[in-house]
Amino acid sequence: MAASLTLSDLGEDAVVRALTALLPEAVQSVPLGPGDDCAAVAIAGSDEVELLKADSVVEGVHFLAGEDMRRVGWKALCRAISDIAAMGGLPLHALVTIAAAPSMQMLDLLAFYEGITKAAASHGISIVGGETGKTTGPLVCSIFLTGKVRASECVTRGGGRPGDVLFVTGLFGGSLASGRHLDFKPRLEEGRWLATHHFRSAMMDVSDGLAADLPRLALASKCGVSLAPERLPRHAGCSVEEALCEGEDFELLLAVPAQKVEGLKRDWRRAFPLVCLTDIGSLTEADKGCTPSGIFTKGGYDHFQ
Template sequence: MVKLTYLGEFGLIERLSRLCPCSNAVIKGIGDDTAVLRSPVKKQLLLTTDMLVENVHFTRKTKGFLIGRKALACNISDIAAMGGIPKSAVVSLGISGREDSRFVDEVYRGIGALAKEFKVDIVGGDTVKTHQLIINIALTGEASMRDIVYRSGAKVGDKIFVTGELGNSLKSGHHLTFTPRLAESQFLVKKYPPHSMIDISDGLIADLGHILKQSKVGACLYEDQIPLRKGARVADAFKDGEDFELLFTLPPDKASLLRRQKKFNMTEIGEIVPAAQGYFLMDDNGRKESLNTSTGYQHF
């Protein structure tokens, strides 16, 4: 067993580069002052970052592989939510130095496995001595200007859709093992371009709230249409978060075409309404409850 104290920063970064061979989009990866990457031709460059902290996003009991995997998966989910393709990542790790080096290897192996699956190059990193375990990944992506989907594009009359199922992500372990919805995102931007899109990290109510605020519109959600993960109630879908599903809006003509596709699991859960009508939930008897982005939902 190699304790990290003896391994040092160079050893760690070297291990990372051995685990993650780069594609030819990388002119220089790990091993110099910066990475050198080929610029996207006729495309826009996307950049995102996400940080996971021990006892906030995972505990010492969480497997290193799953921690590493999740750290990259959250970032890929954000690139997918913009309509982009993930490209290159840098990985920064805060560790106490007392960890078994096999644990850190497992973190890198988790990153490497998902990087391979999604063709992401790991091109650099840094390690710092900290009390809590911290893992921060920054990821670039590429997208054609016409494929980029913002939160601000929702229009009155749009239908609201979500991929997969919502709720109970933390208890069920879905938040550690989810597959970022990149295939779904590419399918959408190429065939049924959404007016607006976001990935669900804070729960359906808060994340749809971001779309509504930025698009200056309201929404009606159909209570009996919300797709629920096993063991989840509607309230869990609203508030739990960490689902990493795509939430998007489409004009009615595109929505009726999308309803007929069988390739991916996508569910229509509501409709965009004028801002003056507010943000509300409707049950199958047509009864309405107003929704509140800070508390999830409130009864009248």
């Protein structure tokens, strides 16, 4: 790799690939390592796997100065919960690390932590520890979250097959401008339902926008994509491009075998009458349709670009 390359030159996905290439071969107790919504670690003598997730929020990136800190705290934990949901799991325990400037108002820090504890209580999570530290820059909070799921029900990004129909939950677009990104409810119940009913072959959460996340699912599944962007369910006033590219929607994207589609639609309406489930395209053979890198003229959110 050229010594003069910056993170911006490479982009987030390439940076992650370069870092994970330094890791040793996965050990037998790790059925799922880097590259999915969570890692999955085998539990000796159990039919369940432990889910491990790390996430962070940074002032000026994930929220702006002056935001309601309780809402920011809610978002900080719910981002990680959304990834547990995408694996079909249940969240269990969290560690919370906060790096703050000494000049930060204590009342703001308390409000932030109250938001985290509210999200934890709402989703059955125990906060069991963490760390605090000093920063001369913006507030940074890192969350480490564990969960569990039966190995037979664990859903990954890589299970999709050509011919699978692509679905998304909910509506897309305008999350940042409206403030919905601070109040969203992770699709935990929906993800668990999809896992236990075995309708899906692959699933992930959509946090960076479909323009970024759909190619990730397709690549993990070694497929191409046939997409109907005009079918994407959008919040009022949002364009297709905004719905595809803005991110912070925290909905679920799933691939479903064609023979299971009608049953999924029927049973979903009964289970979640207030949550829309929309088919937006399909997975194709890798050499047909669009390659994942060529789906969109504009990408979703990338931390380094």
